[in-house]
Amino acid sequence: MGDDIAIRVEHLSKSYDAAGGASARIYVLSDINLCISRGEFHVFLGWSGCGKSTLLNIIAGFVEKTEGHVLVGGMEVEKPGRERGVVFQNADAALFPWITVRRNVEYGLRINGTPKRARDEIVNRCIKLVGLEEHEKKYPDELSGGMKQRVQIARSIANDSEILIMDEPFGALDAQTRRLMQNEVIDIWQKTRKxxxxxxxxxxxxxxxxxxxxxxxxxxxxxxxxxMDVPSPYPRRLAQGRLPSLIQEIQGLFDVEYEI
Ligand SMILES: Nc1ncnc2c1ncn2[C@@H]1O[C@H](COP(=O)(O)OP(=O)(O)OP(=O)(O)O)[C@@H](O)[C@H]1O
Ligand SMILES: [Mg+2]
Structure with missing residues (x-):
């Protein structure tokens, strides 16, 4: 049974020292409990500043937790690992500007000494998966925002990360590109079952x-x-079936939050 669990978070909390050297500690996250199955597409939704990046960064291994447990594949997370690929909101900070798209995707494979033939095959497949075949010789500053996010996604998949951690990856994109990228992520998820x-x-x-x-x-x-589960097949239409009432229900939860 444990084998089906990709990530388990138990009583996780994160606090920082209060500003100004006061002795109190400020808890950003408090008693987070989670169980994410292998192959699940799990979305975290929350208002700005609530601690979403902190939570993902703890799971990714970039930020230390204060209390509780974060288990990935049954092992306590202590540092970043190859099985957890991260797609950052700010692609400019995440890509190497001095190497091409292809080299960026290939980077992890070179570092761990994957032989050239295997490397070429993996990189070709991943670049195709995200639709960047025509752009593989370009440098990051020659790409649009959506293309840069595709390079990050291709890189994580080339590294064979079982888990893709995506922190508001499409926040900076216009509405059309955003929808295109959302569909692409669904497609990649269905093809790879990450x-x-x-x-x-x-x-x-x-x-x-x-x-x-x-x-x-x-x-x-x-x-x-x-x-909550979203009991609706893909591709989805937000105006159909149970989705409008689900959206309303979630909106209601947020409205209550605001009144407190
Ligand atoms: N190193 C730090 N020291 C003190 N407080 C911090 C530190 N890092 C984050 N915080 C605080 O933790 C809270 C949550 O930050 P976080 O970036 O996780 O929020 P978020 O939900 O990702 O926000 P956004 O939607 O704006 O990206 C904020 O109040 C922030 O000020
Ligand atoms: Mg954030």
């Missing part, structure tokens, strides 16, 4: 993408106030 952790503050994006959605309360002491 476990995806996706953060957004956009209810519509969450409902369009997520197999399961976890909703965070506001900081401080943010915790998961609700997790």
């Amino acid at each position: 476990t995806i952790l996706f953060v957004t503050h956009d209810i519509h994006e969450a409902v369009y993408l997520g197999q399961r959605i976890s909703i965070l309360s506001r900081a401080p002491n943010a915790t998961i106030i609700r997790s």
